[in-house]
Amino acid sequence: METRTYTTDVLIIGGGTAGTMAAIKAKAAHPELEVLVLDKADIRRSGAISMGMDGLNNAVIPGKATPEEYTLEITASNDGIVDQLAVFRQASECYSIVQELDSWGVDFEKDVNGNYEVYRVHRKGRYVLPMPKASDLKLILAKKVKQMRCKVVNRVMATRLLTKGNQAVGAIGYDVRTGELVIVQAKAVVMTAGAAGRMGLTDSGYLYSTYENPTNSGEGFAMAYHAGAELTGIECYQINPTMKDYNGPACAYVAGPFGGYTANAKGERVTGCDYWSGELIMNMWKMANKGEWPLFLKLSHLDDAAISQIEAILHNNERPSRDRFHAGRGKDYRTDMVELHFSELGLCSGHSASGVLVNHEAETSVKGLYAAGDMACVPHQYLLGALTFGKIAGTNAAHFADSVTHIEPDPGQIEAEKQRIARIAGHSDGVPHQQVEYKIRRIVTQYLMPPKTIVKMEMALEKIAHFRKVDLQLLGARDPHEVGRALEVHSIVDCAELMAKASLFRKESRWGFYHYFLDYPERDDENWLKRVIVRKSASGDCELYTKELPPYILKPEPEPEAGVEAEADSTDQQALTH
């Protein structure tokens, strides 16, 4: 295996939303430093929002909402397990990001006076800011990265961090086009490698029809774990409401302001809050199990002009192939309701709360290592959180890099990783990655999917141990592209094991369906209003322990009584509680 090496001041792993912003802001903070972005794809179209996004779900716009209100809302939405200071910081600093994106040419919805339009989807506040023509968001960010003279290396998949004691000193990667081993020596590292989106099997049976971009396969979680960083919220899975068989979101956020809504099979409105949370999925799951299923997105009562506007957003943005999916099934929003369903299981802080533990400065528990976006635990942060914390991570990483000197990487770490990759690359008649991936994702779907039980999760761990011993040894690849896919399977196995272990450790139920644990069916704030941490110890064992939450800076509001709705006006989204 040939080896290529780079030396940089700041290394960014993953050039998606958070990574591009981290690179831009690292360079802005210290223009004299070298900033290198590694991406397993191409930063122009990589990450969760390859084809842009139709809106920012959590924009705290002065005059429309306050950081305090947003922080309390997310504290309640994530059942209290938040670092309020981090959430508050996102809420306080996101408006300047919106203004900056606006100045870079991102098209936001504004009223006649030029003020940002915001809509309500959360339980209380108005934070949804549409950007109906932002399919080019990644192109804009990538151009800015180039303007700032950051170095970009595409098609290199980072696979392990290089560490010295408890400090990050670079990373090892693999070029999925040339098959070269890539070694990067860095003074500071920002991890922005995205969600673990290929955990559960998809309903369609196609491996890559995942809600998340399938390139987001959990390398960030796995790399951080193997480097000894603390991870948290791994038991708080992600499951999203999507269109049945199609990986586009259920789209109540887009359709709601036009008068679209979630309906039952009779076309009757199902009331409640469409804000994505474990509670929403729990309500959906209960309805499914009572036979009150499926649910639908209903638009057919709207006039043609409204439907055309909705189509213009949905069919050109985020998931533009939605048009041909509907056409292929002979469905039209004008005459047909769209069947909804659950996405597959995953780990993602953007919509849920799993990730590397970071504080309000995007610092991880490893010195010189920062994390942001879908792989860093700032709950429910969405796209705007990735941008805001990308900025914080990039800025702080640059400051850190400016204060230290390079540390030589440990040849033993490089050799161990080279062996892991070479074993796959040298096994061209091994079992293809698709089949090995199907099998581990089958285990995830059948044994880790809530409702969780001790029996099922212990069986999952037994099967995962067997899988490591047998299946991963059979895994083979015929070219560098397939080696990359096979390495992704390794990440999926690592994440699956952490999901089972973290879930078994939290002996209560929390976050609605995401951690619905039948052996401990009640939420237990007295004992479990705290984090569960997973970490690889110096001796290589998986350690699990709890950690107290940072002190709240705002007092949570009392939870409303069960069955009592938060106030809602007629034009806004309503919830799925029956």
Added chain:
Amino acid sequence: MSNLSANFVPQRVEASVIIDRDKCIGCNICVQVCPMGILTLDQDGKAYMQYDECWYCTPCQTDCPVDAVTVNIPYLVR
């Protein structure tokens, strides 16, 4: 697996990304932007879908300067 007469059974797969070879100018942009890295140029310098790992996300189609790319939904998802 070395003593088996045939390791793999070939399977027919329909490509979801279709390239109009008359239009394709071999500029490589679709190959570059595909997140999953599944496109490549053939010996004639025309793009084609080499791996059945499509997210049908459409940058290849959108960014093609000569409208040579059509993204269809993979069979299982249709």
